[in-house]
Amino acid sequence: MGTLTATLFRDSLLKKNLATVIRCNISSRFVHNDIHEPKKGTPREKKLEKQNVSSSVPWYLRPENSPRVVSHLNEISMPELPRDHPESLKLIVEYLVQKLGMDDVKVFDLRDDFGQVINDGAKLMSNFMVIGTGKSAKHLQKAAELLNYFLKHKLNEVPSTEGLFSNGEFNKIQRRLKKKGRGAPQYAKFSYGASPNTWVMMDCKIDGIYVHMLTKERRENLNLENLWSKDKSKYPIKQSKEKNDNILSGLRFYHTSTSNGNCQPFSSIRTISTVEGMTRKAFNPFTSKKHDYRSRFRALKNIHLSNPESCPLEKIKDHYAAMQANGFALTYNDVYEYLDLVFASPEFYRGITRDADVYNKRYQYALKVLRRYRPALSNPESIKKLLFLFTLAGSQYDNSKFITIDNVESLSQETANWKNIFRYSPRIHMLRKVFTHFSSYFTLSDLALMDVICLSIFINRGDWFSAKNVIEYALKRADYNVLICCLRLIAVNGNVNWSQKFLDEYYPLLQKSRCFKIENEIYYIKLLLSHCDPSGNHYKDIRDNL
Structure with missing residues (x-):
């Protein structure tokens, strides 16, 4: 219940x-x-x-909330290509812009430079310079590898690359530098503005195309466009006010030594120092052309000869260094004017009393200048002008009484007695070495002319050993004309021992030469015999042929 x-x-x-x-x-x-x-x-x-x-x-x-998708590919614009450009240039530039993502790509045509404003060194090696900006060093490293692959497999060319470091190599170098740099001064740890993979240059090996890929900061510092552009005003030189370890900042002293005032030309000429100041103020090595450098040199030369203290030789040396650094090749005329000024300056001979020391210093300095600037010597006539300044400074080759192959016919026997008035350089035997240094520039006919010049100098100098070396060097090239020149020079010189040595060693060889015509050399042969055999008891075979 x-x-x-x-x-x-x-x-x-x-x-x-x-x-x-x-x-x-x-x-x-x-x-x-x-x-x-x-x-x-x-x-x-x-x-x-x-x-x-x-x-x-x-x-x-949702259409009203979705952001508008903007493709960066639509914003990419191809740079302007020069006229009559090869197809390979278009393919390379398109690959740089569209595939590799290079920014601000510019193409410089170096083929036609009627105004002589483009860097001479660049014109000699390339026809087109392509420059682009990468986003980082990593980007440039990857872009260089892809461009290398593109050139090999698409254009069938094997390029060469400079400035590219792989990660493994870079890390290894950094570890070594870090290990060695412990306790080193602070300047040893600077990169001097040349960080790895910030400037990669590639020679495409096709149609003279060179590609330069740089980071934005490195491109601004180097300003390569100023070297290759025909309109320099588009790419002015801008120096950063911030202190850095960039090695190119050392070029500032060329143009910041005076203020850039707007003074009228020749409005304040009072003394040489004011002229010097105006010359420096009006000259800018970064925007000047070759004729500007030559005009400035003439101005510096006049200042130095008038007052050496206001314009020492070191300043003229810096002027030529700036000219070479800006890509202007020095000709033999430039080197001649430079050496002529140096050797005419009392500053160069300061503290020297002996002639031997004078000739030795001139020779060493001239050879140093030639090796540094390497002027374009196309034929012996170009170097002939330089000979009077260094080794030939003591040979007096330009003396009117000097026996040469050109005036040997007009000289009489009395000329041989004048040879004692010449003062010779103790380094005259080095002349052959100087010629050998430049022999790669000359043809066989040029070498023959140089042999005649050397032979004339050595016979006037009384250096039979050096003259014999010249003869032997010419005979190795089967050049028998040098024997004819030697015959005439020795005959007029009148040295008895040389006359005898020539008749014994070289005259039999000269008789077998096709270029030797005895009817043209009878006078010199008789003169030669009169020196070494005035009695006529020897060399009867030679006398019979006359």
């Missing part, structure tokens, strides 16, 4: 609670509909429907 009563009570309680829950749900639904649901067709209903639709679409697919 008790159990049944409890069961009925529990069932009635559950039904009561269930009815209460149902009524609450129904009332809350009506309340929600009355409060939150707007009537159909109202703006609020449309807004809610729109939100429900938008909630089912991802945000990146």
